[in-house]
Amino acid sequence: xxxxKFIGALSLTGIFGLFNPNEVLSVTKNNTTTIGRSKNDREYxxxxxxxxxxxxxxxxxxxxxxxxxxxxxxxxxxxxxPAVSYLEAVGRTYAGIAPWLxxxxxxxTEGVLRNTLKLQAIQGLDSCFAANSPDKLNFSKDYQPIVxxxxxxxxxxxxxxxxxxxxxxxxxxxxxxxxxxxxNRKPFKNxxxxxxxxxxxxxxxxxxxxxxxxxxxxxxxxxxxYKGDGWYGDGVNMAFDYYNSFVIHPxxxxxxxxxxxxxxxxxxxxxxxxxxxxxxxxxxxRMISPEGTYPxxxxxxxxxxxxxxxxxxxxxxxKLPASIQPAQVRSALTKVKQNMYDIPGTFxxxxxxxxxxxxxxxxxxDYYTSTGSLYMATLxxxxxxxxxxxxxxxxxxxxxxxxxxWTAKPFSKDYHVDF
Numbered sequence: 001x002x003x004x005k006f007i008g009a010l011s012l013t014g015i016f017g018l019f020n021p022n023e024v025l026s027v028t029k030n031n032t033t034t035i036g037r038s039k040n041d042r043e044y045x046x047x048x049x050x051x052x053x054x055x056x057x058x059x060x061x062x063x064x065x066x067x068x069x070x071x072x073x074x075x076x077x078x079x080x081x082p083a084v085s086y087l088e089a090v091g092r093t094y095a096g097i098a099p100w101l102x103x104x105x106x107x108x109t110e111g112v113l114r115n116t117l118k119l120q121a122i123q124g125l126d127s128c129f130a131a132n133s134p135d136k137l138n139f140s141k142d143y144q145p146i147v148x149x150x151x152x153x154x155x156x157x158x159x160x161x162x163x164x165x166x167x168x169x170x171x172x173x174x175x176x177x178x179x180x181x182x183x184n185r186k187p188f189k190n191x192x193x194x195x196x197x198x199x200x201x202x203x204x205x206x207x208x209x210x211x212x213x214x215x216x217x218x219x220x221x222x223x224x225x226y227k228g229d230g231w232y233g234d235g236v237n238m239a240f241d242y243y244n245s246f247v248i249h250p251x252x253x254x255x256x257x258x259x260x261x262x263x264x265x266x267x268x269x270x271x272x273x274x275x276x277x278x279x280x281x282x283x284x285x286r287m288i289s290p291e292g293t294y295p296x297x298x299x300x301x302x303x304x305x306x307x308x309x310x311x312x313x314x315x316x317x318x319k320l321p322a323s324i325q326p327a328q329v330r331s332a333l334t335k336v337k338q339n340m341y342d343i344p345g346t347f348x349x350x351x352x353x354x355x356x357x358x359x360x361x362x363x364x365x366d367y368y369t370s371t372g373s374l375y376m377a378t379l380x381x382x383x384x385x386x387x388x389x390x391x392x393x394x395x396x397x398x399x400x401x402x403x404x405x406w407t408a409k410p411f412s413k414d415y416h417v418d419f
Contacts (some may be wrong), residue, residue: 011071013372044334057094068133069086084141086372088370089354092375094257097378098134101163136148140181149182154251191243194219197217201259232276234296242298242307245380247377249273277314278314288333290406294308302365312383325398326392327396330395
């Protein structure tokens with residue numbers, strides 16, 4: 001009860017009172033919101049992540065997500081029910097904030113903000129899985145819940161002590177039942193196969209009976225679709241888009257990590273998946289221009305910086321290739337975030353993400369895209385799970401590869417790999 005009272009007292013407006021609100025959030029004349037420049041990169045990152053995630057997490061904690069979240073769909077939205085958007089927002093947001101919320105509590109400004117979000121996140125899950133909740137999430141209709149249950153499962157794998165263990169026993173039972181209910185629908189024959197795999201991997205990790213065929217199908221099939229040089233096919237053919245980062249590499253590695261822990265695979269298989277992910281992120285880092293932009297290639301570009309989940313996760317794992325220094329990744333991604341999220345139209349007047357790539361542009365949204373889909377953007381914030389003392393945050397700013405290359409400075413050569 002005390003926790004519930006504390007959360008209720010800390011509204012989005014109230015929590016920003018912990019520091020100068022003009023430094024964090026400002027509203028322009030045309031009712032768009034922007035993030036002010038912060039004292040350092042980490043401060044900029046965590047305030048921006050809080051800004052993006054808080055409307056989802058705080059409303060879920062208060063039982064008002066369905067009431068308050070605007071569900072705006074792409075102009076040519078398909079036949080799925082728009083109600084899937086709520087689980088999309090929850091699963092994707094939680095997967096992005098999980099590493100940050102896993103850090104130990106402290107009394108710094110960041111620590112207070114982080115603890116507030118963590119308490120709200122736990123309260124939100126306990127609330128929305130309760131009987132007769134006004135925010136009851138849909139797991140039974142359409143195929144889309146296969147996707148976003150997977151991101152919720154990945155959340156619990158990324159933050160078991162912060163976001164799984166504190167849940168009420170009845171909440172855990174409801175989540176387990178909801179995940180198992182998805183077995184009556186088969187994932188499509190593409191990256192979706194990994195959604196089935198990672199959900200079963202989570203069940204395996206907590207000692208629940210798992211569907212062995214569903215667990216193995218994703219990692220086995222995607223491995224068979226590997227095209228070389230760090231790229232998996234999304235289906236039998238390779239797709240030149242960001243799905244190797246949105247889904248494939250992170251969920252492949254996280255699923256295999258559970259299977260390795262449970263002695264279902266040999267370590268060599270997990271190590272190979274990590275090596276391939278390391279190779280892929282070499283290309284990701286080089287695709288960030290000297291100005292801090294990146295190509296709007298392929299579908300789902302409305303997921304914005306979620307395109308850099310693979311690079312962010314390798315940084316979180318402290319497994320960046322030797323040719324890439326942590327500080328150059330931080331510096332590059334900071335510039336990308338500033339270019340993307342400081343643009344008017346990215347957020348609506350109440351702080352919700354809007355359809356678009358850089359700013360507001362609903363026409364660029366794909367037929368399966370709605371408001372909740374956009375919270376894939378949080379997946380580029382995974383390095384906040386590293387402490388502020390880590391080299392990623394503590395080292396001086398550094399130029400990234402393309403910035404060095406286009407100013408006639410030495411940079412590492414690049415060659416394909418055969419694994």
